[in-house]
Amino acid sequence: MKLTEERMYQASLEKDSLFEGIYWMAVKTTGIFCRPTCTARKPKRENVEFFINxxxxxxxxxxxxxxxxxxEKLNETPQYIRDLLNELQQNESLKIKDRDLLKRNIEPVSIRRWFLKNHGMTFHAFQRQFRMNTAFKKIKNGENIMEVALESGYESLSGFNERFKDVIGSTPKNTRSQTIIDLKRIETPLGPMFACSCEEGICILEFTDRKNIDRQFARLSKAMNAEIIQGENKYFKQLEDELSEYFEGKRTHFDVPVYMTGTDFQKKxxxxLTEIPISETRTYKQQSEFLGxxxxxxxxxxxxGINKIAIIIPCHRVIGSNGELVGYAGGIWRKQKLLELEGAILF
Known part of the structure; x- marks a missing residue:
């Protein structure tokens, strides 16, 4: 994708996120360089120059x-928050309160803002979802409800039941008829992604800043008649390992199971898409011809455009008939980076 300096300058004026990762703008008068989306006051055109890295x-x-x-990587999860999440994963009954955060020299207000921005809920609500997800699976596997409540940090069964119903949507006694989809935020070199998984496999893998990500969640929840809850899943570790290998150039296909929800045509x-070899691209017209x-x-x-499993189901390998990169919900800059990583000859 070749850009003129005028187009890059205009993109910086507009703070256009589609150009993230494609160029950086440097200001001669201040000696600093910025992302295209920087909120700082923009300098005059004659005072800037551009770099591709x-x-x-x-x-x-x-x-x-x-x-x-x-x-920094775009929207990367701060290390201190990763540490908190690791603590929660290792101790299912752990409740990290504001006073615990202050002991770690972490401002509770900062944590609250980060979780509201990136998860749509407070840190305390996130912890409740995580605990209830674990409790749900234990009860589903036949463990005693009272014992699970105590292990989850609740002293009374009534309090546990109330929280459980708020999060899961049913009482602990009715878990047999209830299904949940596990949700986790994972890190990649191109920015964080949301991963969802059910018993059958990965059912969502999307960059967190994708437009209408909430609509994707809603469609999946409706299609599977299930609640999407923060929590661990048996496929997440495999997914993270395979994505890491992919970005390091050590993996050309994915083995982690996936579960597609959609019409028969969409699934076809x-x-x-999964049959397009790595380092190759096809046009939309070619794809329709392959479908007959x-x-x-x-x-x-x-x-x-509504593919919910990015990278693994490689919709980024489909381009316009004129060779242009078009139609990628994660951002055209990511499409370019993925194709460059895979060795596709486009530019």
Whole structure:
């Protein structure tokens, strides 16, 4: 994707997130360089220059902006929050309160804001979901409800029942007829992703900043008649390991099971995506021809656009008929980076 400096400058004025990861803008008068989405006041056109990576900017004497922090991975989870999440995973009855955060020199307000922004709930609500997810699975496997309540940190069964119903949507006694989908935020070099998994396999893998991500969650919840709850799953470790190998260039296909929800036509489109070899691309027209319906270009494009399992079902390998990168919900810059990583010859 070749860009003019004028287009890059305009994108910075507009704080256009589609250009994240494609270029960095350096300001001659201040000696700093920024992301395209930096909120700092924009300089005049004659006072800037552009770089395709941060290394070049540093080599030319620029230092990273303290506002947009261009050396950090986009939306990366801070290490202190990762540490908190690891503690929760290791101790299912743990309740981290504000006073515990203060002992760790962590401001409770900062934690609250981060979780509201990135998970749509407070840290305390997140902890409740995590505990109830674990409790649900234990009860589902036949463990005693009272014992599970005590293990979850509750002294009374009534309090446990109330919280359980608030989170899961049913009482502990009715877990047999209830299903949940596990949800976890995972880190990648191109930004964090939300992963959802059911008993059959991974059913959502999306970048957290994807537009209408809530709509994807709602569709999945409705299709499976299940609640999406924060928690661990037997497939998440395998998924994270395979994604790490993929981004390191050591993996060309994924073995982690996936579970697709959609119409028969959509599933055919998604299955066909998995048959595009790594380092190759196809057009929407070619995909429709492979399906035996050359006129279904628009329908194929629509199905691609609502694919819920990014990277593993590689909708990024489908491009426009003129070779342009179009139609990627995770951002065109990510589509470019994924294709570059896979060795696709496009530019």
């Amino acid at each position: 941060t290394e070049k900017a540093i080599e030319n004497g620029y230092r990273p902006c303290k506002i947009c922090r261009p050396l 489109v998604w299955q066909l 319906n050359p006129k279904a270009v628009r329908a194929v494009g629509t199905a691609n």
